[in-house]
Amino acid sequence: MKIKKVSIIGLGALGILFGHHLSKKMPNADLRIIADAARIKRYEQDHVYCNDEQCVFNYLTPDERVEPADLLIFTVKYDGLKDAIQAVKNHVGEQTIILSALNGISSEAIIGQTYGMENILYCVAQGMDAVKEGNQLTYDNMGMLCFGDWESGVVTENAERVAAFFEEIDFPYEIDQNMGKRQWGKFMLNVGVNQTVAVYEGNYGEVQSEGQARETMIAAMKEVIAISEKEGIHLTETDLDYWLRVLATLNSEGKPSMAQDMEARRFSEIELFAGTVLKLGEKYGVSTPINKKLYDRVTEMESQF
Structure with a gap:
């Protein structure tokens, strides 16, 4: 049909x-x-x-x-x-x-x-x-x-x-x-990129180049890798590298949706990203300190709206 x-x-x-x-x-x-x-x-x-x-x-x-x-x-x-x-x-x-x-x-x-x-x-x-x-x-x-x-x-x-x-x-x-792995991989990227660019109030360029923002993004993504093991998805460093290559293709002046929401003073999808990571981390006993920091910072920023 x-x-x-x-x-x-x-x-x-x-x-x-x-x-x-x-x-x-x-x-x-x-x-x-x-x-x-x-x-x-x-x-x-x-x-x-x-x-x-x-x-x-x-x-x-x-x-x-x-x-x-x-x-x-x-x-x-x-x-x-x-x-x-x-x-x-x-x-x-x-x-x-x-x-x-x-x-x-x-x-x-x-x-x-x-x-x-x-x-x-x-x-x-x-x-x-x-x-x-x-x-x-x-x-x-x-x-x-x-x-x-x-x-x-x-x-x-x-x-x-x-x-x-x-x-x-x-x-x-x-x-x-293998859409399970693809979807979790995109989730991993969103957890890193959306939240980090929003918190650093920058753009894709800030996480495409070396520096503190990129390190924060990758650390947040690695927490998703650890949780994916418990979920039976088994993301690896190879998957992280793939999504970093996807990120590298984007216009450096562009911004992910979460950063756009914060600039427009709209409430973001923080619960969908760090919120999910924190709940699954608690469920499986996986430490998620970077996502906790990002969650707390975004929540603080949103409290000023």
Whole structure:
């Protein structure tokens, strides 16, 4: 079954990035951006821009009855996931494939509690350096979506359907046959990069070059490696080196989402990163002092909002 209709919920950096690309490759009516009426009014009045080009999107409210999507993509922030799951109900059918591009290691399971795990592919968004300020998104590197099944060595029909669609629309992707390790690896990178750049109030360049910030980032990542052993994921120094190479490809002037949130005085995803590390560290008796320092500093900074 060919993918023709795509729905996206969440018009942050990734939602704009993906949506803008798809809007150039698909009939307008087949790409649906799901948002509440107030957001749609704002988007239509102020417009949304991607690299200075106005995006032309087909907006639908959650209550509108539509033909189910062939592919549904979640690009909301973690604190908006619960509401988003309810908002997409009219877009989910028996054949709808679901991708979640959220940070962290838990969104697929949360979505699966409502819609089942049968048509959910595990997914990681990586390599993009998009920066969103107001209604303007800019990026140098689009990055890619990596997706697949949790079970190692398996490529399902759903994964093949998504790959065929992405080939057709020239969307960068990779099928990974060990998504457990890939997702934990991206989580490790986020724990290091997002929190460190936010605390040091810098940009990617600060952690791409040698210095205290980079040392802090790597130390935080190594705490995730230790926890991954207890979870049966078994990240290694080789995985750390891979994600550091991914980091090296990003625009040095860019900033991760957490740093952007802090600058805009929005509450961050600290609970998703250090918060998760601290809970798992306590569970397994693994020491996590660097993540504790980052957690405490971000919490202190947020208390000034």
